[in-house]
Amino acid sequence: EAQVTQNPRYLITVTGKKLTVTCSQNMNHEYMSWYRQDPGLGLRQIYYSMNVEATDKGDVPEGYKVSRKEKRNFPLILESPSPNQTSLYFCASSLLTGRNSPLHFGNGTRLTVT
């Protein structure tokens, strides 16, 4: 089944403890992206990647890192999480750049930083 898989689904952590949210897609998509969703603010892009070894900042990249060493994987790294990074995170992928083809979303990771 074609899908975008994020793990974990829920994560509770403490301020400053490094964490990684994994994202993997099995559709051979070129484009991958991370979003965070907060009440009243909608969906905001954190980072995106047009292809392997090519990543770019979105609208809210501060406090996050990403890597794209393989086409299928696009992990999101929080080196030193803070409470303002408590949010619902989504990974998405598309065949072409996200602007020209539909995005496929994972089921989300709900992160709480205390």
Place this chain on the structure above:
Amino acid sequence: SQQGEEDPQALSIQEGENATMNCSYKTSINNLQWYRQNSGRGLVHLILIRSNEREKHSGRLRVTLDTSKKSSSLLITASRAADTASYFCATARNSGNTPLVFGKGTRLSVIA
């Protein structure tokens, strides 16, 4: 930065009625897409309409695009309780290779 803005923010209708949601945007676009999100889940792509198209249909969904008014509408006909979800428009700007920008969504409740 927000590009598309949906209207209304929330909509409540009876099962069987039609639901119309609107999206306005600010700059010229390459295409506009509509997505649905069930509570707490990932977004699901519904329709992509290109800037040179005026109307597109998919099952009970009808999307229109008016580039002169920089607006789009999503019509769901004969709504069902299962249509209860949030609906988002996303725009792809015409210039450069910038990614999709999502609006804040319309929360639709269909009451059985």
